[in-house]
Amino acid sequence: MKHLHLGLAWLLLFATRSEAQSVAAIATEVDAVYPQSEGLYLDLHRNPELSFHEEKTAAKLAAGLRGLGYTVTTGVGHTGVVGILKNGDGPVVMLRTELDALPVEEKTGLPYASTVRTKDDNGVDVGVMHACGHDVHMSSWMGTARIMASTRARWRGTLMLIGQPAEEGGGGARAMLADGLFTRFPRPDYAVAVHDDARDPAGIIGYHAGAILSNANTVKITIYGRGGHGARPESTVDPIVIAARTVLALQTIVSREISPFDPAVVTVGSIHGGTKANIIPSEVNLELTVRSLTDAVREHLLSAIHRIVNAEAAAAGAPREPRVEVTDGGYALVNDPAMTQRVAVALVRELGPEKVQDRPPEMVSEDFSEFQRLGVPTLMLRIGAVERTKYDAAMKSGAALPSLHSALFAPDHEPTMKAAIAAEVITLRELMPANAGITSK
Numbered sequence: 001m002k003h004l005h006l007g008l009a010w011l012l013l014f015a016t017r018s019e020a021q022s023v024a025a026i027a028t029e030v031d032a033v034y035p036q037s038e039g040l041y042l043d044l045h046r047n048p049e050l051s052f053h054e055e056k057t058a059a060k061l062a063a064g065l066r067g068l069g070y071t072v073t074t075g076v077g078h079t080g081v082v083g084i085l086k087n088g089d090g091p092v093v094m095l096r097t098e099l100d101a102l103p104v105e106e107k108t109g110l111p112y113a114s115t116v117r118t119k120d121d122n123g124v125d126v127g128v129m130h131a132c133g134h135d136v137h138m139s140s141w142m143g144t145a146r147i148m149a150s151t152r153a154r155w156r157g158t159l160m161l162i163g164q165p166a167e168e169g170g171g172g173a174r175a176m177l178a179d180g181l182f183t184r185f186p187r188p189d190y191a192v193a194v195h196d197d198a199r200d201p202a203g204i205i206g207y208h209a210g211a212i213l214s215n216a217n218t219v220k221i222t223i224y225g226r227g228g229h230g231a232r233p234e235s236t237v238d239p240i241v242i243a244a245r246t247v248l249a250l251q252t253i254v255s256r257e258i259s260p261f262d263p264a265v266v267t268v269g270s271i272h273g274g275t276k277a278n279i280i281p282s283e284v285n286l287e288l289t290v291r292s293l294t295d296a297v298r299e300h301l302l303s304a305i306h307r308i309v310n311a312e313a314a315a316a317g318a319p320r321e322p323r324v325e326v327t328d329g330g331y332a333l334v335n336d337p338a339m340t341q342r343v344a345v346a347l348v349r350e351l352g353p354e355k356v357q358d359r360p361p362e363m364v365s366e367d368f369s370e371f372q373r374l375g376v377p378t379l380m381l382r383i384g385a386v387e388r389t390k391y392d393a394a395m396k397s398g399a400a401l402p403s404l405h406s407a408l409f410a411p412d413h414e415p416t417m418k419a420a421i422a423a424e425v426i427t428l429r430e431l432m433p434a435n436a437g438i439t440s441k
């Protein structure tokens, strides 16, 4: 027993030591590139561009990568950027950032807040803001590009950095794939991304094996009735009453048909019908968002919506079947379990368990899943972005923190970006080890 204790003590001492040394080493590397990344961050934050209009943003990233020795291609999927750095035999690893900002008028009051206004694709005048933190991702990605280019002895393989347009519902991942991302360039063995997280304190790195973000579908429904005078309901079929019953019946899909262990959401976010108190309209329009984590639950939700919508209309004697249109939404993002485990062990070893935590999934959606649907093992890490004092105050008071996409979202950019760069570099070196192919026996 005594020997065992001594042995354990030595092991722990050794582990703690090497951990402390690793932390110092990666932190030093990150500190060295941070000033340039912060300069890029402030520039990108002040100059956000909407989906598929990221021309200046893409040009900044392309110029940065070219300066570091990457082979750069622009215009991939409209405004996408691909930078390749070959460094001997080894796996191809893709690291993705998004380029686009949102039509949100910034209200943070920060000295570097965006004041940009533009016309959106419908010609509407909108404010523009990096309210999802894609500016954090881009400037961290550039810091990682810099470290990887200057430490080639520490990894082997092909590093593929992509700047993807139009993540915000615009189909940017699909556009890059359709433009030959996996045929004109090496097909990756692994794909990696980080996304900032408005639920966690700045610098916390979140991982989770399996589904982390949800399937998302929009369902548009038109319920048809027979319009007429509001005082003569007997001569009409009232679509407002059908719609009201339908909205309530839809609530039973998740509560009565889906296992409590399978996350699912059916939200009726929009309902429109009628013009005046004394007129029964001839149709009502509904719009739903439908979320789930698995293909099976997604299919169940969508078929139950069809069944209920048709049955309620039939029960009311509607003159025709409702029109139900399901838009091709995003797929759940599933972190490859083996890859997640491998990277999580490396992150804990280098940064310590207090900074690297298993974090629960979120029912939001991301088109990074498009790469995984093509069979590439993928991993998205989450990086906490909330200023520590604001986080602690919110936990104490129970007040809600501004979410991603909020006009008030203000990431604590220094610790967030430093954690993102460290996480990316550690992940890439783990997936592309310098000693790959050398077997020690």
Ligand SMILES: [Zn+2]
Residues within 6 Å of the ligand: 132, 168, 404, 405
């Ligand atoms: Zn977003």
Ligand SMILES: [Zn+2]
Residues within 6 Å of the ligand: 098, 132, 133, 134, 167, 195
């Ligand atoms: Zn985002």
